[in-house]
Amino acid sequence: MPQRIRNLPLPLVVTFVLAVLAVLALTLGRTPQLPPLPNQNGYDDFIKAGKAVPENVSDFQTLDHASLRDLVTTNAESLRLLRVGLTRPCVMPMNPLLTNAAGMLSQWADMKRLVRLLAAEGRLRELDGLPADAARSYTDAIRFGNEMSRGGVLITRLVGIACESIGCRALAGVMPKLGRDDARVVLAELERVDAGRVTWAEVRQDELYFCSHQSGGHFNPIIWAVARWQTRQTMEGTETKHKIIMAHERLLAAELALRCYQSEQGHPPARLDDLVTNYLSGVPQDPFTGQRLIYRPQSTNWLLYSVGPDGVDDGGRPAPRGSPLKGDILFDSSW
Numbered sequence: 001m002p003q004r005i006r007n008l009p010l011p012l013v014v015t016f017v018l019a020v021l022a023v024l025a026l027t028l029g030r031t032p033q034l035p036p037l038p039n040q041n042g043y044d045d046f047i048k049a050g051k052a053v054p055e056n057v058s059d060f061q062t063l064d065h066a067s068l069r070d071l072v073t074t075n076a077e078s079l080r081l082l083r084v085g086l087t088r089p090c091v092m093p094m095n096p097l098l099t100n101a102a103g104m105l106s107q108w109a110d111m112k113r114l115v116r117l118l119a120a121e122g123r124l125r126e127l128d129g130l131p132a133d134a135a136r137s138y139t140d141a142i143r144f145g146n147e148m149s150r151g152g153v154l155i156t157r158l159v160g161i162a163c164e165s166i167g168c169r170a171l172a173g174v175m176p177k178l179g180r181d182d183a184r185v186v187l188a189e190l191e192r193v194d195a196g197r198v199t200w201a202e203v204r205q206d207e208l209y210f211c212s213h214q215s216g217g218h219f220n221p222i223i224w225a226v227a228r229w230q231t232r233q234t235m236e237g238t239e240t241k242h243k244i245i246m247a248h249e250r251l252l253a254a255e256l257a258l259r260c261y262q263s264e265q266g267h268p269p270a271r272l273d274d275l276v277t278n279y280l281s282g283v284p285q286d287p288f289t290g291q292r293l294i295y296r297p298q299s300t301n302w303l304l305y306s307v308g309p310d311g312v313d314d315g316g317r318p319a320p321r322g323s324p325l326k327g328d329i330l331f332d333s334s335w
Contacts, residue, residue, distance in 0.1 A: 034094060034151075034206070034209055035091075037091050037093060037151075038088065038089035038090070038091060040088050040089075041088065041089065041090065041091060041093070042084070042085035042086060042087070042088035042089060042090035042147060043085065043090045043091060043092050043093065043147075043148065043150075043151070044085070045081045045082065045084045045085030045088065046081075046082060046085045046090070046110075046111065046114065046144075046147075046148055047107065047110070048081050049077075049078040049079070049080075049081035049082040049085065049114055050078070050107070050110025050111055050113060050114050051110060052075070052077060052078045052081075053075055053078050053110065053113040053114060053117055054074075054075075054113075055113075057071070057075075057113045057116040057117050057120065058113075058116055060116060060117075060119065060120035060123065061123070063120075065124075065127050068120060068123060068124045068127065069124055071117075071120055072117075072120055072121050072124050075117055078114065078117060079117060079118070079121060082114055082117075082118070082140075082144065083140065085147070086140065086143060086144065086147060090147040090148065090150050090151075091150050091151035092148070092149075092150060092151035092152040092156060093151070094151065094206070094209065094210070097152075097153065097210065098210070098213055108155070108156070108159045111148050111159055111160075111163065112159065112162065112163065114144065114163075115141050115144055115145060115162075115163040115166050115167070116166065118137050118138070118140055118141040118144065118167070119137070119138070119141060119166050119167070119170055121137045122134040122135075122137030122138045122141070122170055122174070123170075125137060126174060126177075131174050131177035131178055131182070132178060132179070132182035132185070134170075134174050135171060135174050135175075135178060135182065135185075135186050136185075136186075136189075137170075138167045138168075138170040138171035138174065139167065139171060139186055139189040139190065139193070140167070141163060141164070141166055141167030141170070142163075142164050142167035142168060142171070142190070142193055142249060143167075143189070143192075143193050144163055144167075145160040145161065145162070145163030145164030145165075145166075145167065146160060146164060146193055146196070146197055146198055147198075148160050148163065149161075149198045149203070150198050150202070151206060152203075152206060153203070153206050153207045153210045154203065154207050154234065154235065154238050157198070157203045157238060157242060158238060158241065160198070161241050161242060161245050164245050164249070165245060165248075168245070168248045168249060168252065171186070171252060172252060172331070172332065175252070175255070175256060175259070178256075180260050180263055180264065183256050183259065183260050184260065184279070186256060187253055187256055187257060187260075187279060187280065190249060190252060190253040190256075191253060191280065191281055193249065194246075194249065194250065194253070194284075197246070200239055200242055200243075203238075203242070204235075207235075240309045240325070243287040243288055243309070244308075244309070244329065246287040247286065247287055247288065247306040247308070247329045248329070250284035250285070250286075250287070250293060250306075251284075251293065251304060251305070251306065251329065251330070251331045252331065253280065253284055254272065254275070254280070254284045254293055254295070254304055254331075255304060255331040257275045257279035257280050258275065258302060258304065260279050261274065261275060261278075261279060262300075267300065268297045268300070268301065268302045269297070270297060271295065272284075272292060272293070272295045286306045286307060287306070288306060288307055288308060288309060288311055289307055289311060293305065293306055294306070294307070294313065294316075294328075296316075303316045303330075304330065304331060305318075305328040305329060305330045305331075306328060306329040307328055307329075308325070308326070308327055308328050308329045309325045310325060310326055310327075313328070314327050314328045315328075316328055316330065318330050318332075
């Protein structure tokens with residue numbers, strides 16, 4: 001308890017605490033309202049697409065060229081439906097989660113199969129010598145992970161982050177093969193995803209709606225305090241992962257823009273501002289600080305990074321494997 005409060009008379013402290021609990025009862029005791037679902041909801045297309053994908057998509061990385069082509073061809077309709085969904089507003093309906101939370105597990109498993117199908121399509125395009133087409137598959141995977149998260153709760157966002165990570169890793173690997181014109185197309189798509197990103201505030205609001213509904217809309221300050229304490233670590237961990245994937249995608253965009261600049265100018269830019277207009281609509285921000293990503297040109301190369309979850313600038317020293325909460329986050333083709 002802060003020193004100023006400890007020095008107050010006990011009756012005044014009790015009155016203060018009761019007033020806070022009363023405010024909480026008024027604000028948290030009511031189930032918040034959610035906006036109406038889109039008339040043509042892209043999430044419905046995702047569900048249809050996911051149900052048609054076979055169980056064995058997870059082995060796509062080990063398939064030979066012919067088997068990979070068969071997998072992608074067989075699931076052409078699922079890929080079509082997925083992309084139809086990406087053209088529409090997407091919001092996960094909350095009612096199925098409220099009435100049958102266990103049943104949602106299979107739906108989220110379907111979403112993971114869908115993103116693996118996109119990654120399989122991208123790998124096939126790489127094997128066919130079509131890196132630009134592969135990059136489009138991978139950016140679709142990133143966008144899909146973001147869109148399927150919209151309207152969902154914590155676990156939905158975790159599934160979406162996993163989907164985005166698959167797209168990020170694959171896109172980072174194919175980036176060196178992209179020509180300048182193709183790179184510009186990818187840059188535009190990454191910026192489009194970032195501009196329409198599901199915010200952490202949205203995730204928290206939807207989680208609050210779910211929790212409030214589960215409690216029947218009745219506020220009990222003791223139960224509320226215990227629940228907050230129990231879920232705090234999960235909330236903080238999910239928020240950190242949300243910011244990490246944001247950092248990865250913004251580093252991808254900045255790295256791609258830097259490579260385009262160097263290819264055209266013969267040297268890296270003096271500062272990230274030099275990328276604006278011709279390559280980027282704005283300087284990418286570090287989600288952990290709200291400031292610009294850190295950039296330092298170094299002769300014919302550069303150092304580009306986010307300070308990472310600890311908020312400390314370690315001079316570009318990367319976070320060790322298995323311990324992502326310390327050190328900086330750099331672009332890495334092996335994400």
